[in-house]
Amino acid sequence: MNSNIFQDNINQLALLAAVIIFFLTVFVAGKYIKQMKTDKSTGELADENWDGIGEYKNELPSGWAYTFLGTMIWGLWYWTMGYPVDAYSQIGEYNEEVAAHTAMFESKWADADDQTLQEMGEGIFLVQCAPCHGIAGDGMGGKAADLTVWGSAAGVLATIQNGSKGLGYPMGEMPAGMLSGDAAKKVAEYVANGMKGEMPAEFGVCAGCHGMDGKGMGGMAPDLTKYGSPAFVADVLERGKKGYIGKMVSFKGRLTPIQEKAVGAYILSLSRSE
Amino acid sequence: MQNAGLEYDYTVSKWFAYLAIIFGIVGMSIGTYIAFELAFPGMNEWFGQYGTFSRLRPIHTNVVAFGFTLSGIWAAMYYIAQRTLKVSLKENSFVHGLAKAHFWLYLLLAALMVTTELMGITTSKEYAEMEWPLDVLTVVVWVLFGMAMFGMIGMRREKTLYISMWYFIAFFLGVAMLYLFNNMEVPTYFVTGMGKWYHSVSMYSGTNDALVQWWYGHNAVAFVFTVPIVAMIYYYLPKESGQPVFSYKLSLLSFWGLMFVYLWAGGHHLIYSTVPDWMQTMGSVFSVILILPSWGSAINMLLTMKGEWNQLKESPLIKFMVLASTFYMLSTLEGPIQAIKSVNALAHFTDWIPGHVHDGTLGWVGFMVIAAILHMAPRYFKREIYSRKLMEMQFWLQTTGIVLYFSSMWIAGITQGMMWRAVDQYGNLAYSFIDTVTVLHPYYTIRAIGGLLYVTGLFMWAYNFYKTMQSDKVLEKEPAFASPMGA
Amino acid sequence: MFHWLEQRPFFFSVGVFLVIAFAGLIEIVPDFAQASRPVAGTQPYTLLQLAGRHVYIKDSCNACHSQLIRPFKSETDRYGPYSLSGEYAYDRPFLWGSKRTGPDLHRVGEYRTTDWHENHMWEPTSVVPGSIMPAYKHMFTQNADLETAYAEALTVKKVFNVPYDQPGFTKLGSWEEAKKQALEDAKKIAADMKNKDVKEAVERGEIPEIVALIAYLNSLR
Ligand code: HEM
Ligand code: HEM
Ligand SMILES: [Ca+2]
């Protein structure tokens, strides 16, 4: 996952910096400490003497003096010519970084296959979603939605039992316990299978809000024909959701469409894998 | 040049030395405690709201910087000034009175500082957390210090100021200027007649506030952790070793170079922030230039010891000071390199910064204060230092502590910085924030152990000092150079 | 020349002072007016938010949290758009921090909510396993200091012309009005919370620190 860590030029520079700091200090200090062993102190003493402390009139160590002069010249140059000529701006640098990345990302992954999307989605999930949903996506004991069942019949069943709120549809909240027992199960199977096949009679209860065709009556409630699809996940991510741990706020603008699709593919792989 | 007939008065110097020992132990024990909290967060609950990392962290920084370090500096200043200016505080009871008032008001200030910060009364600005009433008291303390110091300078018999005095004067002026401007705040009670009387609001807002704060913050480091500590090494190393300072010219250029360059470098705390690009660049450029005047003093001191390998081998005091110079070189190379934009992009906000901080504070500031006070002890008490062995042990223990501290924080910081930036093969972020927290556990533990070793060394220091005081063997004569020590 | 200075402490001090004062001016003065201009849409803090900000400062959250999103893709992906100078125009003091032991909070209001903060501040590991952030249970029982917050708001309004009460800007009003408004704001937040003591306190007309703090955190966007 982090094979690219050493290709990032900031990372390279930082590592180089650490090495330089350490070795240059050890080398230069070591050199002088060695002189404590090998050299003798000499020089002409100044007239003054403070509390027994004398002072030699020795010349500047030339390496030090030239380097000092050198850095001053460099600083002056950089400050008056090097830097303004370069016309640098940190926001410009940022814009370039983002533009380059976006172009690369979109062309490379526009038609990614499902397998690729799932893998990409796993990465996104572990960073963006796992803090609430847990690394396994199980919702960490009810703190957030259990995504290992979400999108399957068991997920619909849970919604029927517990109701649903927070997506912000005009219909408002879906009350808990509208159906139970076999009826609930049947409806759950039906919805989870994409509303194909014979419609159970009990679905009438749902139709009051979601419409007979389950399409949500023109945006009044969620479109159940999409339940369990990446598109539905994308819808959730744009709207946010409310639950025990606190609200899951909208990811609008924080994930790109490709990323939303990818994370959707990954989530569905969680409940559909068996 | 004998100081015949002049008997120095070390009363105030001694008081400050006691305080430095106490504040050192208190401040660094708190530092070790908060270091353990990061490794074992359950400890945050041990003392209710008064024991959380966030309440204690500013207390740590304040007690070590303004308790331990300043006390150590003043213990040294009241000692060095008398000796290099050839005056005695005994000669002038007014100046002596100022010095004593300086000490007692400072003690009051320090006590109030700790109490108020424990209560959560803070302005949040790093190294300037105190609210305005304490700022006022700080100004009073500072003026007393200045009057006492310039009083001694006024009385001097030695016409030319020794290098240490240059740095002490700069210390006084620099801190005075910085402190005043960064603490410009409006007490809200006086404007409205409501709310807490001690509350104030900053005169500057947002980016401007940041700018003034880091102009201050950077130079607070310069004028508390660097300038007066350089003053100390210029006295104690030549004095303890009996060697003349290597080069006057090098002292001179390093001093004026440091004075000129330091103040421009504050922008390196604001790289990639919302202050203008040119100012950030200025900070970076001057930081790099700053390596040289900083290294100048360190090299001058190392060259002073040329040919004195025996002393390095024999005397733990010399060891402390030579290693202090080396750590000074390390942190004044590290800082400038961290000030380079691309390096700061990674290092800023990470543990590499506390790593850099403690290279300087533990290795340079801490060792110099420790060495200075041990050098003065035989002169204070006319007794030999109780134990060389103990000092030797202290040295190695604390050196190990520092190495553990900075190596763990370098690794932690660079790891953290890389993980924040890392992307997976698709170009999406590779780690959630909490991943970058939990990986640090081993490094936080190692750092805390390093702190524990360092604090253990402080207790040895205190014990050695105490036993020196208690010894009944009186020295005939004050030692001219090398401090006498028992086995 | 230097030797001459070294024998004259007065001129020596003047010299040192000039050398060190010079740089400060160049560093600070040129951009001073520019940097304090607010970005359009930036609002002064409401009384409750300001009281929350004081809680944030009192417990030094800035010891671990930054409020400065740098212009790197890795940061804007994680935290949202990079920070602009004008967004801080009403921040006295600034709270950028210098260490990220925890994540940046400059836009935390965009992706965390009242109920999440309530759980998190009470016991961070209950929502983020492995968190090393301290629990701040004392904030659920101690009350925020509205009066000092009001004194500060009024001070900045009077002394620094912060546009409270101007058309289109945050309303402050008299102490009575401001207090009433703060209590209303607090009720909205308490409604999203579950802690009984907090809810009862707000009913009684008190404002626990946690409520003010959450109002502040929610305002960070
Ligand atoms: C040439 C000299 C130095 C330069 C150019 C320098 C530069 C820096 C830089 C770039 C930072 C990091 C800012 C950030 O990204 O957050 C920093 C932080 C710091 N340095 Fe240095 N440094 C120098 C010497 C020292 C020394 C000798 C000490 C102490 C003995 C010291 C103490 C500190 C402290 C306490 C901080 C932390 C400030 C904060 O709270 O963020 N520095 N320094
Ligand atoms: C036993 C020795 C010490 C230990 C264990 C210790 C530990 C710590 C810890 C854990 C922090 C917080 C770092 C963070 O937020 O991640 C810290 C910060 C700091 N300490 Fe120490 N400390 C010690 C000695 C000292 C000394 C002697 C000084 C100064 C003379 C000092 C000055 C500071 C400063 C200035 C900071 C703030 C750094 C920043 O904001 O970047 N510490 N210390
Ligand atoms: Ca203050």
Ligand SMILES: [Ca+2]
């Ligand atoms: Ca800091």
Ligand SMILES: [Cu+2]
């Ligand atoms: Cu600095």
